[in-house]
Amino acid sequence: MKPKLLPIHIYGDSILREKLPECSLDDAKLKDFIRDLSYTMYQRDGVGLAANQVGSRLRMFVIDPEWAREEREPNPIVMINPVIESSDGETENEEGCISLPGIYANVRRPARITISYTTPDGERVTETVEGFKAVVIQHEYDHLEGVLFTDKVSTLAKLKLKRKLNDLAAQAVDGKNVREGLPDA
Ligand SMILES: [Zn+2]
Structure with a gap:
């Protein structure tokens, strides 16, 4: 079956503010969903995409932190029911978001x-990561908690972004703000 481009839920959509409950790996639709989620991430030129960004409440995301930097084959990493076990140090990076x-x-x-998660094969994995990959994981993990990167910026940066955020939110109807298809180049 051909992978499907999933609609993107944009700022102002209430599902982006939901904390997603743990999901079961027995879900028959899981495999198709993972394939479509990954496909949609690459089509949007993203390095990460969380389930609620495409309107799903499955507690998972996909990442491919190297994708934007290297010309190479896709290597999507799917993290299901992830838990951040510990964290340390500090880093500051410019972030953006498909939503x-x-x-x-x-x-x-x-x-x-240090993050633990379940792979699509059902294996529970724990690993310690740093650098850009750690940033991408934390950004996607936040989505599963209903948190957006703009919640975490400085007060001054928030003020600067306010108008743009309000413009996005103004497009929401009944708590939904969904974009189908690909954006114009
Ligand atoms: Zn995001």
């Missing part, structure tokens, strides 16, 4: 994290 088109800001986060 917040046109918005970028510096975000401070722990530099190193």
Whole structure:
């Protein structure tokens, strides 16, 4: 079956503010969903995409932190029911988000994290990561908690972003703000 491009839920959509409950791996639709989620991430030129960004309440995300930097084959890493076990250090990076088109800001986060998660094969894995991969994981993990990167920026940066955020939120109807298809190049 051909992978499907999933609709993107944009800032102002209430599902982006939901904390997603743990999901079961027995879900028959899980395999198709993982394939479509990964496909949609690459089609949007993203390095990470969480389930609620495409309107699903499955507690999982996909990442491919190397994708934007290297010309190479896709290597999607799916993390199901992830738990950040510990974190330390500090790093600051400019972040953006497929659900917040046109918005970028510096975000401070722990530099190193230990995360455990279940793979699509059902294996529970624990690993310690740092660098860009740790930033991407924390950004996606936040989505599963209903948190967006703009919640974490400085007060001054928040003020600067306010109008753009309000413009995005103004497009929401009945708590939904969904974009189908690909954005114009
Ligand atoms: Zn995001």
